[in-house]
Amino acid sequence: MANLETTADISLPQLSLYRRGTNVLVTLMAASAVILVLLPLGAVFGYLIYKGIGSINLAFLTQTPKPVGEAGGGMANAIAGSALILLIASCIGVPVGIGGGIYLAEYGRNRFGNLIRFTADVLNGVPSIIVGIVAYGLVVLTQGHFSALAGGVALAIMMVPTITRATEEMLLLVPNTVREAALGLGVSRWRTTLSITLRTATSGIITGVMLAFARAAGETAPLLFTAFGNQYWNWNTSQPTAALPLQIFTYAISPFDEWHRQAWAGALILIVLIVLAVSAVRVAASRGMLKGAN
Amino acid sequence: MGVSIQVDKLNAWFGKTQALYDIDMKVEANHATAVIGPSGCGKSTFVRCLNRMHETIPEARATGRVRIGELDVYNGTSATQIRRRIGMVFQKPNPFPTMSIYDNVAAGLKLNGFRDRHRLDEIVERSLQLSALWDEVKDFLKKKSGASLSGGQQQRLCIARALAVQPQVLLMDEPCSALDPISTGKIEELIFQLKESFTIVIVTHNMQQASRVAEFTGFFLLGKLIEFDKTEKIFTNPSDKRTEDYITGRFG
Ligand SMILES: Nc1ncnc2c1ncn2[C@@H]1O[C@H](COP(=O)(O)OP(=O)(O)O)[C@@H](O)[C@H]1O
Ligand SMILES: [Mg+2]
Secondary structure, eight states, rough: HHHHHHHHHOOOOOOOHHHHHHHHHHHHHHHHHHHHHHHHHHHHHHHHHHGGGGGGGHHHHHHHHOOOOOTBBBOHHHHHHHHHHHHHHHHHHHHHHHHHIIIIIIIOHHHHHHHHHHHHHHHHHHHHHEEHHHHHHIHHHHSSSOOHHHHHHHHHHHHHHHHHHHHHHHHHHHHHHHHHHHHHHHHHHHHIIIIIHHTTHHHHHHHHHHHHHHHHHHOHHHTTTTTTTOSSSSTTSSSOOOOHHHHHHHHHHHOOOOHHHHHHHHHHHHHHHHOOOOOOEEEEEEEETSSSOO | OOOOOOEEEEEETTTTTTEEEEEEEEEESSSSEEEEEEETTTTTHHHHHHTTOGGGGGTTEEEEEEETTTTTSSSSSOHHHHHHEEEEESSSSSOOOBBBHHHHHHHHHHEEEEEHHHHHHHHHHHHHHHHHHHHHGGGGGSSSSSSGGHHHHHHHHHHHHHHOOSSEEEEEETTTTTOOOHHHHHHHHHHHTTTTSSSEEEEOOOOHHHHOOOEEEEEEHHHHEEEEEHHHHHHHHHHSHHHHHTTTSSSS
16 A cells, blocks of 8 residues: 555656657647638638628528519529429438448348449549439430429439448448347347348438538539529429529629629528538437437 | 257358357256357357357358257247247347337337337336346436446346347357456346246356356367266266366366
């Protein structure tokens, strides 16, 4: 016991100047890396607010665009159109993506699985304009006209590979002991996958889905010849439909100052809406609303 | 009530490598039977063949005959049915991390479609009492997750979870190897009580544990059952030289 008391008195030798210097240097490097990452983000957001906030008013959020030369008007139909197209895209892309991820993680340790994995990775790298052309060929040409559905299909194709790979990775992170626990209780394989493995990985999968969603929400190229754009309200999925990125694109390349200002406002709205949607899903998920019936 | 287990000519493979050779064993109902042997000798594989968990590993297969009471494990019964009759407790406590304590215990029944809330409450309480965990968790059954408990409590939660589906046999694969001595003591005490209602097969690398809890002991070596007898006999007067070498600590 006496020995224990003396150990408290032993003081460590001062760290050498070299080691203290290294410590300070590395801390500074880490801090500047953080700033380097946050700076562009802050700059983009700040500049958007600076340029866009002035043009945001009730009319902008409730009215359709005015003809060239007339002041005022808004992007309400584009906001609604984006919501409609993203809803379609999510209804197709999320189940397909999660289903693919489940297959890869739970049953895909074979050549067919490798093929799907490879395809998903390639698809992830395909330029979005090409995805647009594919959706044009698949939906627009067969239907005979541009439509929200075609836009939704194009964005769904953009979402699927991200969701599939994220789901697979998150499911593989679930320890095998958890699966065995369920199987050992006499729970069937598919039930184990759905109610135990998937549920254990829920929060990670939601992150992947929201990443894919946010990326799709900002895509312009796949919508150019699928959703096409529309100056008026449209809720019909088989009609050309306005979308925020399209509207921003059209306004930004126009020669009119008023439209430029509206493009900035549209961009600000787009970012704010994406942040809101992602946060809402996160809050809902953390409250357990998405955890299923069990 | 527990039932007896009859194993005849059980062979098991992982792909092309054979892990078990012609195992014959008769496990008495309502007794604890210990499985001992050096690491890698096939203890886990053996117990996992009893409830067909072995075949969940890709490329793994087993042949031979296993009867649990009247039930032929590898013939005419589905794997899920077998596993409901034969509960399993694993080496590392593995509660479902996203579930509350209550849901962990109820999981086996709920996932198999059992919906009677009232009965479920009763079964959860009884299972937790059987596993001697009830008093420690009854105040936050639905508020705390299973993963928030200590290692020893988690293992007793896993035992309660296995008991809730009302099996006749309980397989325990080194249930105490990740636990401290006090938790180990609690689980050994538990095994003593559970023997009254279940047949227990326990894998252990701890020979004192085998002699404390089990009436019968089987010694495995390199995938073969070398000797199977009353625990006392195995530890005081083994018939096989290899058993003697192992229990006197000459290898393993
Ligand atoms: N998943 C597996 N794939 C291939 N071989 C395995 C696997 N699990 C165990 N084995 C092999 O089977 C033999 C028996 O293992 P196991 O039953 O786990 O032994 P024990 O539980 O007695 O330590 C060992 O040689 C081990 O290498
Ligand atoms: Mg083992």
